[in-house]
Amino acid sequence: xxxxxxxxxPPDVLADALRPGLPPADPSGSAEPTTRADAPxxxxxxxxxxxxxxxxARRLGCPPGSVDDAVQEVxxxxxxxxxxxxxxxxxxxxxxxxxxxVVRNHRRGHRRREDRHALAGRDAPDHTPDPSHRYEAAxxxxxxxxxxxxxxxxxxxxxxxxxWTAPEIAGALGIKLNTVYSRLRSARELLERAVxxxxxxx
Amino acid sequence: xxTRPDPTSELERLIAAEAAVTPSAATxxxxxxxxxxxxxxxxxxxATAGSxxxxxxxxxxxxxxxxxxxxxxxxxxSPAPVTAPAAAAGPAAPERAAPEPPVLEDMPxxxxxxxxxxxxxxxxxxxxxxxxxxxxxxxxxRALVDEYGERWPDGVFIEEIEAARxxxxxxxxxDAAARRTxxxxxxxxxxxxYGARVRRSCDPP
Numbered sequence: 001x002x003x004x005x006x007x008x009x010p011p012d013v014l015a016d017a018l019r020p021g022l023p024p025a026d027p028s029g030s031a032e033p034t035t036r037a038d039a040p041x042x043x044x045x046x047x048x049x050x051x052x053x054x055x056x057a058r059r060l061g062c063p064p065g066s067v068d069d070a071v072q073e074v075x076x077x078x079x080x081x082x083x084x085x086x087x088x089x090x091x092x093x094x095x096x097x098x099x100x101x102v103v104r105n106h107r108r109g110h111r112r113r114e115d116r117h118a119l120a121g122r123d124a125p126d127h128t129p130d131p132s133h134r135y136e137a138a139x140x141x142x143x144x145x146x147x148x149x150x151x152x153x154x155x156x157x158x159x160x161x162x163x164w165t166a167p168e169i170a171g172a173l174g175i176k177l178n179t180v181y182s183r184l185r186s187a188r189e190l191l192e193r194a195v196x197x198x199x200x201x202x
Numbered sequence: 203x204x205t206r207p208d209p210t211s212e213l214e215r216l217i218a219a220e221a222a223v224t225p226s227a228a229t230x231x232x233x234x235x236x237x238x239x240x241x242x243x244x245x246x247x248x249a250t251a252g253s254x255x256x257x258x259x260x261x262x263x264x265x266x267x268x269x270x271x272x273x274x275x276x277x278x279x280s281p282a283p284v285t286a287p288a289a290a291a292g293p294a295a296p297e298r299a300a301p302e303p304p305v306l307e308d309m310p311x312x313x314x315x316x317x318x319x320x321x322x323x324x325x326x327x328x329x330x331x332x333x334x335x336x337x338x339x340x341x342x343x344r345a346l347v348d349e350y351g352e353r354w355p356d357g358v359f360i361e362e363i364e365a366a367r368x369x370x371x372x373x374x375x376x377d378a379a380a381r382r383t384x385x386x387x388x389x390x391x392x393x394x395x396y397g398a399r400v401r402r403s404c405d406p407p
Contacts, residue, residue: 046234046237050225050230050233050234051224051225051230054225054229054233055223055224055225058223059220068229068232068233068236069236071233072233072236072237072240075233075237076237076240076241079237079241089329136219137215137216137219137220138216138219138220138222138223140216140219141216141217141219141220142220144216159395160217160221161217161220161221163332163399165328165332165359165362165365165396166362166395167324167325167328167358167359167362168325168328168329168332171325177358181395184395185395188213191213192209192210192213193209195209195212195213195216196209
């Protein structure tokens with residue numbers, strides 16, 4: 001949920017990291033001319049939630065070469081709904097659910113391409129190499145997550161990586177609290193079984 | 203004879219490894235540029251659909267005005283997060299034609315509402331606790347946790363609240379008192395879904 005202050009990235013560091021190519025911060029705080037004065041601003045939404053959307057897309061199973069496309073599509077959709085996305089907690093929930101939809105579409109497209117390649121006799125997988133695969137343990141987890149269906153995967157990702165509680169997940173995904181608990185338990189059981197099955201590397 | 207790690211610990215190890223992977227600054231910048239290009243290519247009809255503010259205005263503002271940046275506290279899960287190389291971003295989006303996003307017939311409508319309204323006030327309170335934790339205000343979180351206990355002694359989310367109490371205690375100081383709070387939680391809920399998380403929060407730095 002949180003980390004001690006010494007582990008957190010200071011806000012100005014992130015702001016500096018984002019500055020190239022991004023609009024400069026407006027010290028006067030003048031708002032973007034959206035219709036509603038309390039509507040969030042696209043740049044602020046992007047800054048605050050980019051990493052969340054990027055990581056969620058990756059963990060929800062977006063094909064490695066499509067993660068950045070998916071991220072941009074999520075924020076493009078968000079840009080059209082800024083007027084309706086005023087409440088911060090609801091915004092994050094909405095971004096996650098939208099990421100689920102966008103990732104689902106990318107996965108469908110990816111499967112179709114793989115099927116075409118299989119028909120054409122190509123046996124090489126249509127995967128853009130992902131340099132992050134050098135991080136072996138992280139890549140192992142993504143492989144294991146592929147064994148979960150979308151519903152269990154979403155609940156597991158929000159719990160394990162975003163530290164959302166079961167009630168928050170129930171609210172965000174519009175499911176019952178008991179459903180969250182049961183999906184989470186079965187996801188963990190499936191993953192632990194998969195961990196055992198794959199054995200332990202020396 | 204080699205000893206196999208228990209699957210729970212091994213799964214936690216893999217989760218920690220994945221949690222440490224974050225996008226690089228270059229990836230963020232490339233995605234902003236890609237989004238910018240797609241907004242620029244969006245047809246005028248799309249720009250006004252569903253929002254009288256319009257994407258054209260948004261684009262102008264994104265280009266020249268900038269936003270007041272809320273203090274964004276990115277919380278890396280590890281003291282030394284692994285940053286995905288910029289190359290992972292692939293070619294920057296501005297180089298290609300900017301297509302419309304896929305049509306999503308069942309796109310959710312914002313904002314989300316809790317599934318069961320009966321516990322809304324408790325959920326709102328729990329979210330305030332978590333917001334305080336995320337903002338690095340464990341003292342506020344503890345005060346809210348105490349308040350929850352007073353307002354809802356038989357609250358639906360008591361397990362979540364007590365887990366938050368451990369997180370707040372360990373965020374304040376990973377000392378004997380925090381460990382006692384952790385131990386009390388684990389005694390009361392030995393099979394808690396939050397067990398691994400609260401344990402991690404009290405691990406030595």
